[in-house]
Amino acid sequence: MAKKEVMQGNEALAESALRAGCRFFAGYPITPQTEITEYLAAKMNDMPDRAFVQGESELASINMVYGASGSGARAMTATAGQGLALMAEGMSQLADAQVPAVIVDVQRGGPGNGGTAPSQGDYNFVTKSLGHGGFHAFVFGPSTVQETADMVYEAFDIADEYRCVVMIMTDGMLGHLIESVELKPYRDLKALPPRPWTEKGNPEGRKLQICGGQPDIELEKARRIEKIYEKWERELARVEHFMTDDAEVILAAWGTVARTAKTAIRKLRAEGHKIGLIRPITIYPFPVAAFAELDEKRVRHLITMENATPAQFHLDVKAALGGKPIPLSTYHRGMGSELSVEEIEEQLRGLL
């Protein structure tokens, strides 16, 4: 077993990305993701066959990632809030050209400049469409530093396999949280899975043409990609059921809110209350079945909690429930103030 280390979420993510074989990173400073950029700036340019570039903007950074990945390298960028908005154009191009990339969103407040405090307010923006055009990223919503490190490590493989963008959605709390973490080993850059569609992998004589195509080709591609999303929803959606086996009241939450909620749920369980948590681990594909298959005879209330106003995650839970007769409510805040254990407990007590 590898040695456990104590690391900040942002730094663990950056180190884990290097271990996963990330060869190229371009990014622009923005709170609360800056430690990722700083960590990689300090390391990457001294490592063989890797490069770090501080882009002149998020626009430039995402396009550098596109160029690096499109010509053969595992590549990543990290940003937050308005930085992600600037990257939307490039993300859309990555989707159209089917060039894989890993993008980290350490969420801060919004809209506009918002604040730098943690938020889950990018939920709709990230899960519904990769920039304009309606293609999707595969989106992870970790809730611990360990999960953050594991997910970014896996993200590069998923991105390569499906030629897609994989996003890791943390927030200012998780990014700055210091926890023990066990990191996976460094991958041999020469032994990474081949990318037969890149300039380096193309059979001799066939030139790389990374671009969108004619309308009929585009439609065929879009239909093929839609099938991939259906496969993700069927096979790759991940969810954690925490103390839900006999639960009569269930809380649905993701990311850091779910993490805080576990403390409240443990306390209420110790008092004998039948209460549990459903935590989507992938927020796209959304684990629809976890909600669609709830037993309405047993579950008498489902409440969603999230660090965003207006509520966003709540709408996915509502859709997943599909009209099942389980009372559904939401408690959410956001805009720069996190949900505390005490208020989550208080809200849940009101449903007991």
Place this chain on the structure above:
Amino acid sequence: MEKVFGIPEGMNDKKTAFCPGCTHMTAYRLIVECLNELGERDNAILCRPIGCSLNADGSFDIHTIQSMHGRASAVATGVSRMNPTKTVMSYQGDGDAISIGVAETLYAANRGEKMTAIVINNQIYGMTGGQMSPTTLIGQRSTTGVRRADDTGYPLRFAEWLGQLEAPGYVARAALYTPKDIMQAKKFLLKALRCQKELGRYSYIEFLSFCPTNWGVQPKDCLKYCQENVLPVFPVGEFKSCF
């Protein structure tokens, strides 16, 4: 009999969608010829923009990556950093490189990326139908108005600007007008590509190009129009040379 003129290796006779009198294909031809002469065509990656240049689709045999509008120099940065042995180029219009992508073009130059930016300067947005571009001349008509210095500013002399930077190895402007101009353009482009290949430095070359359709000038009158209007504002020459 010796063949003295024909389609260069790596190009074909496919009909393109360019307007009569346009000089985009002359630029492409020069790129292919220069890469052939340097033995770099199979080793080259061209980052293409959004704009009229897309009309050349399928007419040349070079690795390409389609970029978003204005971002070709940023894409080329990523390509170049991960492929230091390749010849990396961006091909951009004046609106692409000097307006929406001015930051990306400028910063790639200022970082001294190992790449060559090739910018087609025809003083107008061609593909979208003749809007004012960063290089539109004072008094020139466009579908978004006549350029007047007091409200739309002056045509941007970008090559002169980049020529003042420390990092670039070669910065030049040439015209795709007369056969003599085109010979000079090829000479400059060869230098720009050699600057990248031999010295690992950034190079920038701007090609003055005809756009008869959007200028409202007959192709046969373009040369005179340019000699009288364009060349006084955008002089050809080398603004920086590592050779």
